[in-house]
Amino acid sequence: MYWVTPRHLAGDDDSLAERIGDTLAGLGWRMWPTARHTLLYVSPDGLCGAEWTLAAYPFELGGLPVAWQLSARSRATSVMTEWNAYFTPGVPYEALADLLVAIDVREASDADFEGPETVLNALSSRGWVRDVDRPRTTAMDPGFSASVSLETLPPLIQDADPRPDSVGWQAWAEPVLGAPYLWCATFSASVPHDLVAAFASSLASPVPVPRRTVPESAEGRLTVVRRS
16 A cells, blocks of 8 residues: 555556445445446435446546536526536546545525635645636646646536536546546536535645556655655
């Protein structure tokens, strides 16, 4: 077992399904297998869903298949979701787990009115730097191997806001410039900024994470703090 940093380059240890499944079970979410060979989890109040979609291969982000899709609706009986978030394999499972915990404990509050600065401030407090050309929408890790940015959304991202020019948060890691992405994440336009901030803060955390395997593309950029 290796304890490595930075977290955003640590990968998912090939256990993204199991780790997040355990997190959801611990939060009391119920699970059903679907006819599409996916696993669907529903929160105790019926307002949020999480689906392991890798077997169905719904679409790609940055050339990588979507593995987890999170969704939320205003009423359990509502057909349309308010927002969705999508994550590919390779995303550090700690960041996704912390986002799920934030969803679980969140209540309608003043957080509903927080803006993009919430996300950028969370990253800045962890030592990430704002893009010189886009300081109000984009931040990068000090090694310039990962970014979180408010961008025009790619196709197939579902949201209650139907406008074609809507923007949402996107995050990705690119250990080697020009090489394939290590992972990607996309949040639809209506995802509350405080929830994106919870993901971003965990992603940028300096606390080492345990891994049995590390991504080959990131080996030269990871620091092994200790072995056990």
